[in-house]
Amino acid sequence: MKKFMNTAETMVAESMEGFVRAHQEFVVFGAERKCIRRRHLTPNKVAIISGGGAGHEPMHIGFVGKGMLDAACVGHIFTSPTPSQIISAIEEADTGAGCLLIVKNYDGDIMNFEMAMEMVADRHRMEAVIVSDDIETAGIGQGRGRRGVAGTLVVEKIIGAAAERGMALHELKRIGDRLNGRVRTMGVALSGVTVPQTQRTTFSLNAAEMEMGVGIHGEPGHSREYFSTSDVIVRRLCETICGDISMPPGAKALLFVNGLGGTPPAELYLAYDAAHRFMEERSIPIERALVGTYVTSLDMQGLSVTLALLTDEEISLWDSPVATAALRWSS
Amino acid sequence: MKKFMNTAETMVAESMEGFVRAHQEFVVFGAERKCIRRRHLTPNKVAIISGGGAGHEPMHIGFVGKGMLDAACVGHIFTSPTPSQIISAIEEADTGAGCLLIVKNYDGDIMNFEMAMEMVADRHRMEAVIVSDDIETAGIGQGRGRRGVAGTLVVEKIIGAAAERGMALHELKRIGDRLNGRVRTMGVALSGVTVPQTQRTTFSLNAAEMEMGVGIHGEPGHSREYFSTSDVIVRRLCETICGDISMPPGAKALLFVNGLGGTPPAELYLAYDAAHRFMEERSIPIERALVGTYVTSLDMQGLSVTLALLTDEEISLWDSPVATAALRWSS
Missing domain, CATH: 3.30.1180.20 (Dihydroxyacetone kinase; domain 2)
Incomplete structure (x- = not known):
């Protein structure tokens, strides 16, 4: 199988560059290209942030915009974004009402999102919702260890809409946790x-x-x-x-x-x-x-x-x- | 390469069935499933109709709805729809202001669309715009024989929007012909x-x-x-x-x-x-x-x-x- 690419090393950056060029009405790069965020943020709305490895496009960058995410960060292919990238997304997107982070249930993502949250806990109010919709990882009936896959879109859409309606951080966390179970x-x-x-x-x-x-x-x-x-x-x-x-x-x-x-x-x-x-x-x-x-x-x-x-x-x-x-x- | 299919014979019909089920807010099947049309047609708006072989999805069925096409008909894979299908689309979509048919430049499509138009010429006012955006078929600088490919989307979007604004049939024909050249x-x-x-x-x-x-x-x-x-x-x-x-x-x-x-x-x-x-x-x-x-x-x-x-x-x-x-x- 051939690919449209120049080098494996530059592939993610070039794809993100093309994405931002094509969708300038919705998104801009954050500082140092550590994240992609909405072109127009809303003051005092809870910021909805997600992220993960590259290779899942259009998720999550394609979900940044009014009614869904405020910012997304992208790691290397199939690799969690770094805490530095996640912190950048938090700092750029938080307009005063705190941040809800939507994290797919993988060890690497959980670790890096938790680390980022700890590092800025004194400056930002934050909650996380873990998505684990894939039923096949850990076998039927066993909830732990399940991965976040396509159902993440549904969680991000519904939480994003709730945030747009002005719901508070703890309400959004509750909506997300309940929804993930269904x-x-x-x-x-x-x-x-x-x-x-x-x-x-x-x-x-x-x-x-x-x-x-x-x-x-x-x-x-x-x-x-x-x-x-x-x-x-x-x-x-x-x-x-x-x-x-x-x-x-x-x-x-x-x-x-x-x-x-x-x-x-x-x-x-x-x-x-x-x-x-x-x-x-x-x-x-x-x-x-x-x-x-x-x-x-x-x-x-x-x-x-x-x-x-x-x-x-x-x-x-x-x-x-x-x-x-x-x-x-x-x- | 494997495919998600049941049988080659039923593939197109089943795919269309899934499409209509998933997008009921926009579309319904026409009589005898000969075409797919908008759920809600607009009286006295020029109807914009297109069609072609299956295998190009979402074109054209995915372009049926307010602001773009009124109806589309789908042939077998890579095969023109029949005159009977095209006539069905014309009869279902014409709400009094006539029909503009957007046809990709292939012999089979041209022949069947022309035949259909002749057969109902006494009952419907119609014009056709031929799309021929592919530069590689006939060599550079030679206009004849070029095929209609992805640029068809651009022509259908722009003509569709013009029709929504209430433009008359001959104006839409002129807009389409001029646009195709660019x-x-x-x-x-x-x-x-x-x-x-x-x-x-x-x-x-x-x-x-x-x-x-x-x-x-x-x-x-x-x-x-x-x-x-x-x-x-x-x-x-x-x-x-x-x-x-x-x-x-x-x-x-x-x-x-x-x-x-x-x-x-x-x-x-x-x-x-x-x-x-x-x-x-x-x-x-x-x-x-x-x-x-x-x-x-x-x-x-x-x-x-x-x-x-x-x-x-x-x-x-x-x-x-x-x-x-x-x-x-x-x-």
Whole structure:
């Protein structure tokens, strides 16, 4: 697999440069390019900050803008941003009401975000929400160790909208923690990930194989299985998700089919059709849908299915206006 | 290359089904599923209609909605829709002010759209705009035979916005014809296209090769060249484009980097960076940017660069609100 790149060393910086050039109406670089932040910050609104390794674009930089994130920092490929980058994002984005940091549940990210928060604890009010929507890492029913994957988008959108409405830091923390418990994601890969340094894939699959339960870092998944039809694959993802979460009374579902980087829109729509039919059979009311390439694992061929069970208030927050590079609607 | 599909025969229908399910706020199927149209049509607005083969998603179905298309029809993979489908789109979308049909310049499409228009000429007022933005098909300087590729999005957005403003059919035809002459696209592929029936690629490239001047149907391009860095590849595309078009006085440029299906967002941003730098060096004023996967060739790894030289009025039409599955902004 070939890539559009110049050198592996400059790839992330050049991609970020292109992103900022193309989306100047929404974003600017922070000082020393340690973070990307909104062009226009809102005084006395809680700042919503996220970040993580590169290689997942458009997440998180594509979610910076009115209605979602205030700033995002990007590490090397599949590597947490440094505490210095995270501190820079906090300092640039905090306009007086404190910061909520949204962190995907990986050891490296947790460590660096905690370290950054400790280092500026005397100057900023901060809370963190940890996202852990991937059901496959630690096995069914076991909450610890689960990773943050595509469901992070849902958490960032809903917290971002709540912050825009003027909610206080502790309220946003509570909304985020509760929501995280009702978001589940599972992914499947048809190929490994091409590592920029070597231009080789992290794992290889023959024509009859697929990798179930993959994350977004090119690591092998939960099991290697026989490749099958879209209906069989998507049903397997949806059954696992539905077996891991129960429908709270009155909840409404958001169904999200996410491309992992190398999968074209036509296939994502076809997979969405299978996922939607599955949920209908189970009488799960799909009230909102999202289909597209939002949380990637470099050029991996594959997709994930996310089910988020939302309250009426969360549906209203999801529907609220958002103006970012990757998600944009007016109401 | 594996695909998310059930059978090659049902692939297009299932993908369309998923698309309509996911975007019910914008679109509905027309009668007998011959076309996809806006959920809410506007009386006495000129209807903007497009269509073409499947395999280019989200084009054109993802452009149906307020501010862009009124209806789109989709043929088999890489195959024109039938006259019967096109007639269905005309009949469903015409609300009294006539129809403008936007047709990509391929023999099959031209033939079927012309046939459809002849068959209903006594009942509908119609004009057609032919899009031919691909500079590589017929060689530099030779206008005939050029294909319609990613620049079609620009034409559909600007005509769609003009129709929303209440412009008459003959005005829209004039706007479209003039604009088409100022839009140029060139593409490059790092892989062929996987044909659903065989799951094999249309052409194969080794690790040191790329295909320059490709279209969106998996056909080989203009020349096979040595694979290189993103900067070298993008510079080659931009030089060819700039050598084929001259800057009208006062024109403003829209620069559009489009993914062909298998290329992740991070690489598109990196390529955009190179294209933007090139245009800056040539003193071409980039006033608007678009980066993303909008006009695909199934799962082809590759991208195209489109340069559109716009008048102030066209820039204003580009900025006008649009609410479709693939393009959405409020102002």
